[in-house]
Amino acid sequence: MYTQSLNTREAHAAEDPVREARFQARVDAEEKIEPNDWMPEGYRKTLVRQIAQHAHSEIVGMHPEGNWITRAPSLKRKAALLAKVQDEGGHGAYLYAAAETLGVSREELVEQLLNGKQKYSSIFNYPTLSWADMGIIGWLVDGAAIMNQIPLCRCSYGPYARAMIRICKEESFHQRQGYEIMVTLCRDGTPEQKAMAQEALNRWWWPVLMMFGPSDKDSQHTDKSMRWKIKRFTNDELRQKFVDATVPQGHYLGLTFPDADLKLNEETGHWEFGEIDWAEFKRVIAGDGPCNRQRMKQRKDATENGVWVREAALAYAEKRKARRDAAMRIAAE
C-alpha cells in the first residue's frame, strides 16, 4: 500500500497541464476529489500540511484541558470535560487517517511534529491557570475552531470534508459546554467567580484572534487554497465573522473585552477591533510561547512511553494473521 502510494506520488510530481485543467474543472463543478483521483502535487502537499497541522492541534489541544480533569468542580463538570478531551483525541485519529489517504503514514506525521517540521495551533501554547479557562476554551477556542471548520465540510477533498462533518458536530457540543460554564460563572456566580471569568477572557482574547492565522496580506497559502476550494474564506474574513458572533455573547455575560478599539460600526454592522500583536504570534509559532517546550516534551514522552504498546499490538496482529493464514491453508487442502 505504502509503496504504491510512493509510486503515485512520483507520477503526480510530473506536471500535466491537461490533467490539471480537468482537475480544476471538477473542483469548480464542486465535485469531490477522492484518494485515487489524479491531483496536482501542490494540492496534495497543501492538504497534507493542513490536515496534519489540524490533527496535531487536536492531540496537543488535549493537554491544556486534560490538566483540569482532576480538578473539575463537580462530577457533572468532570464527566463533560473528560468526554470533550476524549473527543479531541478522536478528532486527531480521524484526521491522521484522512491524511494517510494522501500517501503519508501517521508515523511520518508524528515524526514531523516531534522534529518541529510541522506545527500545531499556536493557541495550545498558552497555560490554563484557572477553572474559568475551561469555559473560555470551549466558548472561544472551540468557537474559533468551528468558524474555521464549518467551511471545511465543503472542502474539495472528500475524506477531509467528510471527517469535518462529524468533527463539527462534536465541536458544537464543546462550544456549548464552554459557554455554559461561562454563564454559570458570570450570571449565576459570586463576584469572585465573575472576576475569574473576566481575568480568563483578558488572557485568552488576543491569542484566540491569532488562531485564524496571519492577516490576508501576509498569508502565503490563501490564493491557491481558495482556487482549489480547500479554503472558502480568507483568514481575515473568518476572524471578522468570529468577532461579530462572539462580542454580543461576551456582553450577555457582562464581560468586557480587553480591546479599547472594539466598537460596532453601525453602517457595516461589523465589530471593529484593534491591532493584533503579530510579533507575539510569530514568537509563539517559532517555539517561544509560554508552554511550547512543555507541550512538545509531553508529546515526545507519550510517543516514547507508548512504544511497547504499539509493538505489542503489532506482534498480536501478526500472530493473529499467521493463525488465520494457517487456518485458511488447512481449509484449502
Ligand SMILES: [Fe+2]
Ligand atoms: Fe476537536
Ligand SMILES: [Fe+2]
Ligand atoms: Fe473541540
